[in-house]
Amino acid sequence: MAKHEFGIMQKEPLAKERFDTYEPQKYNCIAVDDDFIEPIMIDLQDVDCYWHTLQKSGKGFAYCGITLIPPQSMTAFLKILASQSKKEYIPLITLVNEAKENSRYIIHFGI
Numbered sequence: 001m002a003k004h005e006f007g008i009m010q011k012e013p014l015a016k017e018r019f020d021t022y023e024p025q026k027y028n029c030i031a032v033d034d035d036f037i038e039p040i041m042i043d044l045q046d047v048d049c050y051w052h053t054l055q056k057s058g059k060g061f062a063y064c065g066i067t068l069i070p071p072q073s074m075t076a077f078l079k080i081l082a083s084q085s086k087k088e089y090i091p092l093i094t095l096v097n098e099a100k101e102n103s104r105y106i107i108h109f110g111i
Contacts, residue, residue: 002111004037004061005029006095009068009105018053019066019107027107030095034111036088037061043080048073067108074100 007027013019024031045060050068061067069077078096081089099106
């Protein structure tokens with residue numbers, strides 16, 4: 001089954017830094033089955049993110065790529081996750097809350 005992986009970045013990405021390598025172990029990522037990400041992709045289109053670099057801003061996740069989710073987008077991301085009312089989102093909600101409390105970016109590795 002296809003998985004998306006999410007981890008907290010311990011340092012803020014640099015302006016010209018690129019994230020093109022699949023490195024979920026570097027960020028202690030948690031895996032979330034695509035069956036739970038695919039249904040919320042439309043809602044995520046309203047969340048400000050960056051794709052592979054801070055120089056490429058956009059809305060929503062790079063479904064098959066790498067997304068950098070900035071601290072200012074955590075509230076919107078949490079709202080989407082909480083609206084689903086499914087226990088499968090609890091580990092991701094916990095991770096997003098931790099990132100929000102510490103003003104950290106989340107890195108998302110798509111399928």
